[in-house]
Amino acid sequence: MVEELAQADDAVAACVDAAAWALSEDDLVGALEAAHRLEQRLAAVKLALVREVDGRGIARAQGASCTAVWLRERLRLTVPAARRLVDLATALDSGNPGVRQALADGVITLDQARVITDTVTTVQTTAGAEAADKAVGVLVEWAGQFDPTLLRKLGTRILDHVAPDLADAATQKALDADAARADRDRHLTLSTQTDGRLRLTGILDAETAGLLRATIDPLTAPSGPDDTRTPGQRRHDALTDVCRLALRTGELPDSGGEPAQIVVTTTYDELTHQLGTGTLDTGPQLTPEVVRRLACDAAILPAVLNSTGQPLDLGRQRRLITGPLRRALVLRDKGCAFPGCDRPPRWCHAHHIHHWADGGTTNLTNAVLLCGHHHRHLHHTNWTVRLANDGHPEFTPPTWLDPKQLPRRNHYHRRT
Incomplete structure (x- = not known):
């Protein structure tokens, strides 16, 4: 297998250096479809290897806590992505030969394989192995027409086709399984960048996704003909507005005994002369323009500092336009x-x-x-x-x- 994969690697490398611009339209489309099919077939090989690594306990033998963590270090994957690989490899090895073969033949994608295995697992639990086998055939056929999102929606009614007498009960179980999966996978990661910016990544469950869209969608429309912001920038600014509104309500829990707030420190001279920067209590620095804008509608707390920057006196907080x-x-x-x-x-x-x-x-x-x-x-x-x-x-x-x-x-x- 190692030699065969090395030959395949050489063949792919040759294609990387080939001139795609020289292809006719038909050849270009054909090459794209062939590359996509090859990607899925390689995914089937990769899953088989992951399953063997997991089954042999190689990860623990080499000091990792689990196979997902080992894959993160070995293949430089995120742990969630590695865990999904291990879960799918296990599912394909546990009574889903039809799905594994469809992926190996390149007729379904990796994401479609995940959807099918999830759905078939629910069908087997509800209606037994015979109905599950029928479900694989139907879902693989549908995969030739529908993307993973639509395929998952159609899968909620699969028993209408393979076991109509159990369809209603199975639909409820499928919904419960989807809800459990969404509850398990929900997360939000905040990663601070070196310049003080924040990268947001995560997966929201359906309810939270609905709340977020209902909150920011009305704020993401262009505000006028001179609004040159991209859709992504408008969503960013909408989230800013939502956070400001939440802070303004005064209903957020206290943070360290103080109301939820952002704190910017600057000097009076820097504020009045638009020089220097302000510093957030979380560390990042802000430009003079941002500091002055924040000061428009803020609470000002004058402080007298000594030569080493230690507070000597704090004046009365002055609220502005409230x-x-x-x-x-x-x-x-x-x-x-x-x-x-x-x-x-x-x-x-x-x-x-x-x-x-x-x-x-x-x-x-x-x-x-x-x-x-x-x-x-x-x-x-x-x-x-x-x-x-x-x-x-x-x-x-x-x-x-x-x-x-x-x-x-x-x-x-x-x-x-």
Whole structure:
């Protein structure tokens, strides 16, 4: 087998160096399908090898706690991916020869094989081996037409085809099995990058996925014709808005005896002169522009430090645009005041027209409601805002957008 795989490796290496651009359209499509089929057949070989390694106990003999951990070190896989390989290899070796053969023949994919083995296991538990064998044939046939997601949905009704008299009870068991699998696999990993950013990875169960989509989907639409953010950036900013709203409610559990909050430390001179950076309590540093934007709608706690940075005195915390003042601002602006934006008040920050750090006052005539996106937009572009003679905010675009710089208003909220 080692020699055969070495020959196959040489053949694949030759294909890597081949000029795909020289292929005709038919040959190009054919080569793609052949490469895909070969990938599945190699997956069948790999699973057989994984099963043998697991069965012999090689992982423990070499000092690993389990085969999944050994595979992580040996093949540089994640533990969840390695565990899925071990689970599928075991399932294919335990009474699923039809699925194993279909994968070896390249007629189903690795993901389809997982779906089929999960479904067949449920069928066998519910209706016995004969129904399970029939289910394999039906599911493999369906795999030629449907992707793994649709195949899993169709699999919930497989007993309608192979054991109709047991279909209702089996459907419920299949749903219970899916729920148990979702409960087992759910996780969220937060990985801090060297520059302070955070990488999010994970799998959400169906309920949490529904809650997340219901929460962020209304916030991911472009906020206007000048919104150049990618869909991924809009989802990122929507998550930011959701977190801000959660913090604003005051209903989150305390953290170390304090309300849930983010803390930014900077000096007065750096804040007023837009120099230097601010530091989050978790360590990462923020640019002066971000610090000033956060200070628009925040609680300010003045502190006197000695020459070594030790606190000597903490003044009274000063809240900015909150309480009755924010309610008055909501009554006036009714939502994000930026032209064309439909974000409601609960998604908005209170922005100082003349920045607080520059001596701006904290009152209704120096404030405007802005959603997270337009708050960032106003701080980082040449748009300006002022209150017109009637007391409502109007925005002046930069010259590149409108050479005449005619003031614009948000008419969306005025109509409602």
